[in-house]
Amino acid sequence: MEFTAIPGVGEKTASALADLDDAERALREGDVAALSQAPGLSAGRAAAIARAAVRHEHGADGEFLATDRARDVFENILALLRERTVTDYAARRLETFVPTGAPSRIEEVRTLVDRATSREVSAATIDALSAVEPLDTPPATRVRDRCLATTDAERYAEADDAFPELSVEVVDDARDLAELARSYATVIALDESFAGVDVEGDVRVRPDAFENPADIVPERPLAFFAANRDSLLAAARVHETAGMDPPCDLDALRDALSRLDDDGTPVGDDELDRLTTAVDDLDAAVSTAESVANDHLREVIRERDVTIEGTDFLSLVEQGARVDALLSRELADDFDRALEKARGHLVDSLSLEDESGLAERVFDDDPTFPLERNDEAVSRLRTELKATRDRRAARLKTELADDLDALREPAETLVRAALERDVELALARFADDFDCTLPEISDDVAGVAIEGGRSPLLDVAFEDVEPVDYTVAGVTLLSGVNSGGKTSTLDLLALVAILAHMGLPVPAESARVERVDELHYYAKSQGTLDAGAFEATLRDFAELARGTDSRLVLVDELESITEPGASAKIIAGILESLDGQSVTAVFVSHLAGEIRDAASVDIAVDGIEAVGLVDGELEVNRSPVTDHLARSTPELIVEKLATEDDAAFYGRLLEKF
Structure with missing residues (x-):
């Protein structure tokens, strides 16, 4: 993999990634913990690189979330997912689940979701996960009773880099070796030419030292396992409580760890x-x-x-x-x-x-x-x-280091599998908590169709959220009373679209989503804009109108940017431009009638209908009605008054609507 081909990765970052043992695997699997081990990479930066790598691998280098409001909804989704993780790793890993229009990525995640939702979420597994952390490589500790010796300057440099724990000495002959043997308990000669040389002291000829580092510095694997003991034991418990197939004999791992002290020295030997x-x-x-x-x-x-x-x-x-x-x-x-x-x-x-x-x-x-x-x-x-x-x-160190070094790769797999199980369980809990189902998503679907959709982003308990049915395609105006749920409906559309393009399940009984490359969601403006801001907003929509066909556009009360009369004409013009493209666009507006009248093309109007007033509170059918201009709140109030008091006066007012 060419690291610099990943968007946002320059030469410096690529060089840092190259220092990792298996950067390609980490990028491919979104292993943020492994990526953050690269020099100079924070966890946040590692997550950003992993997201970019996912997009690049699946040919989706463009940004699906095209506006601030779309990104806000995505961040809210991530927050819900992170709340259901136990480990920091899983929380970071879920950040790599970005929405894209790439079918291969969507299918990849859906396969994971299928597997995840089949998992049993047990309290014992959740408890065991609380102590699992990504494995850490402790810094090299100087070993002073041993040294390496070589006659070759290049081999010296290689040894100095490969064995930072040991001193490396350049020698000319056996006499120099003998001199070193008087200063060090053990001298390891790297040159095969020293084989058979009779030197007083503990001098070992190991030309294979680079292939067997644990034999030369047993302290290295011992320090690694000592530093990661708690995480390894917790990962073993995760495998047992979750019924996972471990990559090694867990009893053998526990036995080896029981023979190791926290400082990396062997314990449990009576003679020592x-x-x-x-x-x-x-x-x-x-x-x-x-x-x-x-x-x-x-x-x-x-x-x-x-x-x-x-x-x-x-x-x-x-x-x-x-x-x-x-x-x-x-x-x-x-x-x-x-x-x-x-x-x-x-x-x-x-x-x-x-x-x-x-x-x-x-x-x-x-x-x-x-x-x-x-x-x-x-x-x-x-x-x-x-x-x-x-x-x-020394003998115990070597024996234990040999045992543990053989477990190094399985141990890494053990912990990684436990951390990935946390990712899966978070997805399973998300799907269960919000009654989710995997939506249909393809190019053959037009627009968005939701049945029994409920948004977990509302400020009420999820079980109290009223389900919404809504099918929309093409360019549509969404009308409705104040506080009737128009903005919540846009949020639900955005939520379902983002989750579907992430490959994740959606909070609905069923859903069909057209696969698009971009989501444009514009939130309601806070008050009338000044001339400069108004001009900038118009430029944004001009750019939107010139965009590609593969888009979902959601706009909330654009009329608030300027005077109502001008707003209706501007919105009508924008809708006319979008109507000529194969996009799905939903514009929420209180001026739906005026906009429809001002448009030179037929614009569909749906409505969230209030069915009446009870004790001063609106009764609303939260599911939009197709091809229906919803009545306004003032109209409902006048209608109510007309049936209660001064029917002539209120009747004349009602005729104006």
Whole structure:
């Protein structure tokens, strides 16, 4: 896919998209989360690019929503859809469901809707979705105990880019490798020429490093899975509660994640825990072992019957007198027992196993009091414990990284499928909440036909909305009383047309919609326009009259832009221009009669009829009546008064209508 061919995507954005692993898939599927991972792309910008990519892929680069009011209705539709999502991903993803006149796109979404409306919406799935988020790639963390080595400058640059976690060194020969091995715990040579070289230290020859990054930096997959643990576990729950077929063994995934700490280190290994605790507690254990031995010797000396009093003997010892000979001669057995206690405490408290031999050297066999540690032996024991711990940790990291790296692609699929299920469930909830059905949409349908349509955009509860039946084609004037529902009818027409061209179901018992390329919806002007604004409005309608045939035009009370007499003539002229084209246009007007009289062609007039007044409130048939000029509110009031009071006066007024 040529990224710059997408409208609105320049060279800079195309370069950012090229940095993604699979930008074409993300664009094709509207994966806003993946697109927003590109450098410099916000979620909003990613959604805009995804919308443009959808239009481009289906050959619909034009803008279906041609006016501000049309875009307002679309935004209201998106708001209703977003309200039924759980995840931010689904909310953004639904923004890519743009209306177009492209049959391939409409059919693509309708197929998704068919699948979505067959889904069961369960509370358990909704709850599980609340913790699902798009997978995140954590920033590279520096690993300081390992380095890469190569003799080739180009390979150096490649390695530096591929492994930002590691230092990369340029070497000339095996001697340089040996030098590096003295500074790093592990040296990974990238050149096959080093195979078979005998170098002291942990030097590994891996010319295949670029093909197996998890072997070289196991911290990378570990960090990825640690950072995304909650989302992965939640996605697994979504699959289970929704009865979805998972792309991997969920028990194996959970087991692997249970062996990983939040900071990306392996956990749950008893031997590693033992070694880690031993390193951490070594100094404290040695000090306690000293105390155990010395407390034993102190007690023995106090109670011992020797040539001098025990307390005097103890005083001499504590003043630093040499007692080696005395201990050897008089207290040899007791010293051995004290030494045994010290060594036993050290081994037991640290759970030492193979290291017990080194632990014994921490306390010398030579009789002394107080018993003191051998610092050199303690250092050797610490070094051995650390080395054993690090080897164990490295092995566990590698094993766990291998397990998790094999799950990387299925894990991405797992989360993506869960997020897409949120999209589907939002569509299902929308269709259910508003009693929607998929409309018929094709080039063979003329205009718009709605049966039992109810708009969810009204400021009343949806269940209280009166259903509307209306079929309209060609150029039509819609008349009716004030507050009779003319604007609501235009909104319903726009709503149904936009949803149908999005490929989504509409809130009606049934609907047929002509497939068009553009929707022009002009809202009612707020008061008479000044000369400049009036001129600009006329230019807009002149442009509209010169447009293509494939349009739906909805206009609400255009007469408010200027004086009523002039308005009727202007609107009549606009309708005459549109009548010569194959467009469906509905103009709401209180001047329907005057406009029809001023037009040089036959203009259809439909009406939303008020059937009477009850307690000062209009009773209205909300479904427009075809070929009927509706009576005005003043006419109804005069008619009512004529039947109640001064029939002669009100009768004369009624004759004027």
